[in-house]
Amino acid sequence: MLNKHSLILRLAMVLVLTSVIVGVIAVKHYYQSIYQQEVDKAQRAIEQLHKTVASTASIAAYLKDKDLALEVINGLRKNDIILAGVISSEEEVLASDGEHNPHTALPYPLYHPFLDNDIVGYIALTPAQVGIQEHARDIAQSSVTLLLIQTSTLLLTFIILAYFIIAKPMAKLSAELKQITAGSNNRLTVPFAQHDSEIGEMTKSINNMLAVAESHFSQERALRSEVQELGNRLQLLFEHASSAMILATHHGQIMLYNASTEKLLARLNLGISDNLFDLVARAFKEGDTVVQSLRDSLDKNDVARGEYQLLNDSTGQSIWVHILVTRSYGQQQQSYLQIFIHDISSHKQQLAHLNHAASTDKLTGLLNRIGAERELNKRFAEQQDVTLMLIDLDGFKPINDIYGHDAGDEILRYVGQQLRQNLRKDDLCIRWGGDEFVVVVDALEQEQAMQLATKLHHALCQPTTINSSEQVAIGASIGVAISPRHGGDFKSLIVAADKAMYGVKREDKNAVAFAAD
Incomplete structure (x- = not known):
């Protein structure tokens, strides 16, 4: 029984573990968010209270009216979020009530009733920090409790639905699939009531794959023959290409080259080298610079290209080529260099002629x-x-x-x-x-x-x-x-x-x- 439903049990365990981890993180974040919202709300309320009494407090400070100032402070103290309040003019304290704490008090300037830029006094409000925090914690705990109840209900519902809709049909399909031999005409049975669902579509897709695999066995020998023929054609293309082609290891060790490479080197009175970069250094004008340029490009990318001048041929004629070096990867990610060298001397001569004509x-x-x-x-x-x-x-x-x-x-x-x-x-x-x-x-x-x-x-x-x-x-x-x-x-x-x-x-x-x- 345990083996039969091991997939279901593992799925349930993963779901529960994932839900617990995600839930802890979410609850902690949600608690902090609600807590901070309540603290911020209290802060905004204090700001609003200050704005409400600012005009009256300014008049009291301007007139140095202690009774009016005390009335303002008493009105503010009726709010649970205000622990203490002080109103003072430039010279003296006009009114004070509560346990004033200069370290936590929030000071606000009081401006002249008629001159906006003149300060006539200050009002300092000490928040009831303990009460504000306690209230915020109560609200946050209530919200978290409600969230946990809702989340638990949804999680349980999801696990039950996942078992009957996904896990159980998938276990049945897995058991059937183990009994099918590749290439046979056996097919999977679509689970009950799953004909139009994703599991049903997956079952149909697997059946289609089994049908395709059946036909692939009969085509394998033909494909092998075609691959062999294609390899022969590529060999012909490589050997008879008009451009010089070289295959080398990523260290530059030359492994293969075509007849056009030999013809190009013969024009320069050079023989083939074992190392690609040594060959480039000997065959090109400023060969060391060309080698460094190719190495730099290959280090930055898998492609290096450029137009460079070879040594003059035996008749003294200038030879320009376009060289393209690409990096390819074989088995086990072994790297190779493919080099293509195309003679562009006639193109260069045409460009030089056109440039001379355009500027003369x-x-x-x-x-x-x-x-x-x-x-x-x-x-x-x-x-x-x-x-x-x-x-x-x-x-x-x-x-x-x-x-x-x-x-x-x-x-x-x-x-x-x-x-x-x-x-x-x-x-x-x-x-x-x-x-x-x-x-x-x-x-x-x-x-x-x-x-x-x-x-x-x-x-x-x-x-x-x-x-x-x-x-x-x-x-x-x-x-x-x-x-x-x-x-x-x-x-x-x-x-x-x-x-x-x-x-x-x-x-x-x-x-x-x-x-x-």
């Missing part, structure tokens, strides 16, 4: 505004001081109008050529737009900057041949600004140089001017 003026081959702003913002971000010259061509429009746009293009190309020939490789030559150019060099003193600007001005003013026969000459108005004297960013320097350049334009043109401070 097609006519002159100089930087355009987009490229210039990118380069200058980089220099300012690195806190490099620079000298900027804004150049506006003089006499360009007449040549363009007389000889045509092709001749104008020749002049613009000539200007770009002259600027490059008279500047260093790292200096920036920019076609700012139309017939305006910008030159940016390292920081110079004012005298050195003006000397360089004069040199460029002289070079640009030299005659040149257009349309294969016509010799023409142009002039140039140049404004010069330096950082940080005229500004700490690109926009400020352009504005300063532009003002200097237009100052030249307004006067004689074809000259050089230094920006004003």
Whole structure:
């Protein structure tokens, strides 16, 4: 009998034990809550009493009327929650009654009847703390007793219902389930009156599972064959993949690699290594940095990725790859590293070409505004001081109008050529737009900057041949600004140089001017 109903007994014991623990905690919390509510209620009542008599007490303190003050105190003492009360003016005690305790008394200021901010006295109320606490304990005990009665009734009802509705039907189902052999056509019987309940639905679900298990036995051999075929296909996919693939232990010991890995290493005149991280350090430019980056990413996550440059191949060609390292887990949570290396050299070349096209003026081959702003913002971000010259061509429009746009293009190309020939490789030559150019060099003193600007001005003013026969000459108005004297960013320097350049334009043109401070 004990074995038959052991589940029921254990369930009942668990319910009782759980209920006792939860009940003790809940009762203690409930008692404290009710107790505190009653104490707080008494405190609020004292506050309300003070507000009720505050006006009268203020008048008594203002007039120093001891009879009125005593009347207020006597009225307050009629409340069970007030043990004692004292009303005093600034100079003396006007009225006092009860066992006044200065340590527990609650003092309240009394304000002037007509001047709100002037204090004319004080009223101190000593709470009947013992009585308040005793009353709070009585209320809390009564509430707890009622709660225990209600909880016990509900718990008993729940245990009885749980036995007949859950425990007994479940014990019967358990006994039946032990008699069923997996793969047979035997099924469970739905308990009486449980056809539409959760237990009934569970019984139906188990029967469905038994039916599914019966069909699974017949499918097992077919599944094994399919798994074997899938493994063969994955082996083919791994061996013939265009991307290099490597499998290694979590310590980096290489276990497996495909033919594409060998081909990639052959391009670098390298052989395979036993250790993945050693191979990466030897195959990549700045290999130690790449290894550290991959290790850091793997320590933070199960995936590491990045675009890095390999050593140049035997022809000197640059090779860029995207490397992806993922962590996978085998049996007993053993960790492995899966490495995929994809050649993205052509993609990098396309991006470089597009970036160059987007930042270069097609006519002159100089930087355009987009490229210039990118380069200058980089220099300012690195806190490099620079000298900027804004150049506006003089006499360009007449040549363009007389000889045509092709001749104008020749002049613009000539200007770009002259600027490059008279500047260093790292200096920036920019076609700012139309017939305006910008030159940016390292920081110079004012005298050195003006000397360089004069040199460029002289070079640009030299005659040149257009349309294969016509010799023409142009002039140039140049404004010069330096950082940080005229500004700490690109926009400020352009504005300063532009003002200097237009100052030249307004006067004689074809000259050089230094920006004003």
